[in-house]
Amino acid sequence: MPTSPSDAGLADPYDLAVIGAGPAGLAGAVAAADQGLRCVLLDAGARPGGQYYRHPAPGLRAARPDRLHHHWPVFADLAERLAAHREAGRIDYLAHHHVHLLERREPWRLHAATGADGSGRATLRATAVLLATGAYERQLPFPGWTLPGVVTAGGAQAMLKAGLVLPGRRIVVAGSGPLLLAAAASLTAAGAEVPAIVEASTYLGYARRPGVLAATPAKLLEGVTHGAALARHRVRLRRASAVVEAHGGERVEAVTVARLDADWRPLPGTERRIDCDALAIGHGLVPQLELAAELGAATRVVPDGTVALRVDARQLTSVPGLWAAGETCGVGGAELALAEGELAALAIAGRAPATTLLSQRRRLRAFAELMAAAHRPGPGWSDWLRPETEVCRCEEVTAGAIGEAVERLGATDARTVKLLTRAGMGWCQGRMCSPAVACLAGTAEPVADSRPLSCPVLLGDLAALPED
Missing domain, CATH: 3.50.50.60 (FAD/NAD(P)-binding domain)
Incomplete structure (x- = not known):
């Protein structure tokens, strides 16, 4: 060791x-x-x-x-x-x-x-x-997202890769980004049933820079490979859609999926319920x-x-x-x-x-920027929320409490919301909720979280640091 x-x-x-x-x-x-x-x-x-x-x-x-x-x-x-x-x-x-x-x-x-x-x-x-x-992983909260059986898309893969276990037998995969395809392919290969992949974007953003796609054929091949594997298992891809609510008692039993407009606002009348015993969801990293x-x-x-x-x-x-x-x-x-x-x-x-290494980095970084733009969350995602929906799970801060801090108490940024509501002060230190809190606070431009320590540390360890 x-x-x-x-x-x-x-x-x-x-x-x-x-x-x-x-x-x-x-x-x-x-x-x-x-x-x-x-x-x-x-x-x-x-x-x-x-x-x-x-x-x-x-x-x-x-x-x-x-x-x-x-x-x-x-x-x-x-x-x-x-x-x-x-x-x-x-x-x-x-x-x-x-x-x-x-x-x-x-x-x-x-x-x-x-x-x-x-x-x-x-x-x-x-x-x-x-x-x-x-x-x-970035998580965008919605009613029911705290139910047992709701895991991140990467978490579902981690359970499978490290523990050789599945989060359920019938798993809806949802959110946005290429991780969804990879997660669904791994889950179906391990024997899970995936009734749907619910992707909030339309994939049309990739068409804006065809030269970047042409310069990274391996990425296209990877997508085709995932698509073929999912087609064999009859997995349906629902584009421009999102899970807007999870239902269940002791664990998730079903989800409601709705079509989205260009700003990711749910379109009334498009809701459909899908039975499942697990939900793997994530909106990028x-x-x-x-x-x-x-x-x-x-x-x-x-x-x-x-x-x-x-x-x-x-x-x-x-x-x-x-x-x-x-x-x-x-x-x-x-x-x-x-x-x-x-x-x-x-x-x-x-x-x-080597020149080839520099060229590889340049091509792949350009693709990464294109991918990020194609899956950027729309501003209307917060329409999924209800006042009682928890946004910060650690401190049990709801969307209503954050709305009150902004509208009634005058908070104009995520830090002020944090001070007024304790959102982001829990065990995860905002890793799960900070993107959502910043959006609900109306923060114009995101900033990197700055904190003296990058993980929870024992007081004895701090006391043991050298005085200099």
Whole structure:
């Protein structure tokens, strides 16, 4: 089992600390080690791979984990290279290490909560830091979304990939974005019945830039492959539609689906009820930026309304010594994350990247921007809500309470709503509700959440930090 190098003191800083062991972090760590850098790869999970390459624990004895993944050979190659570099002493891989604070020093100082329960602590030093912290799912609330059996689209995939279990037997997949097709394909391949994929967008946004589509034929092929698999299972795709209510007692039993107008407002008279015992729903991904935002790193607004880190051609952020790759720079998928992780590693090592790698990053990033624009939530989604609909689940703050804060108490931004209602002050610290709260508050332009710590930390761990 990996142990923290803090047990041996802080004598020699690493050349590079990579935070996150998903596609971008794995690619960055092994590429940097290939160039002779001494690296540490930290991840909050139990095994490398991140959310995308999540796979069953050895104890489950999965015979064919590759069948639940796209591009599994890529991960297998990265895992093999990681193992070789660990054996040679070029990479320390530290599982169950959640970095909650970055100190901007020379060298950098990283503070992490350790262990499966986060009860331990570790401090490491590194000359450079590569952020590959990925993203989390965006949820837009609706009546009934807190019922048992309602999970995120990525959560349904995680249950299947890591636990080999399904959230139900008859699962409606809904929301917006390409993750829906991938999730539905995985669920049907595992034996679930998917009566419908309910997609809020129309896909017409992709037609606005045909040159970008032509430059990324693999993306088109992937969509066709998913479509063919779903057609074989007779899964119906409902475009320009949304789940506007979930019904049930002890768990979800059915959903109401309605057609949407161009602004995502439900069209009266188009409602239809679909029986199910689970709902997998998500509206894209939100870059996870807490560590960089606290340092004041420059950000940009992505076409889907989320906020991502602004990086230069070498993946360097506006903070000297802090690099970023993958979804932190804007959600674009595993292939883009792999390319950006390698680019960052080469830049940190002082090596010039191949022209083909730069071209690949440029094409895939252009597709990512097109994808974000095509699935941007419409402003009318809030018409799904009722006054009693919970928006912040942790603090049980309703849409009515947020409306009162805006209309009667004069709140004009998400922060003021938070102070007046406690929305976003719960255990998840706004990861689930902040996009919805910001929209309901009428915030003109999104901003990256800035908080001193990126995850819950024990008071004893804070007290144990050095006085300097």
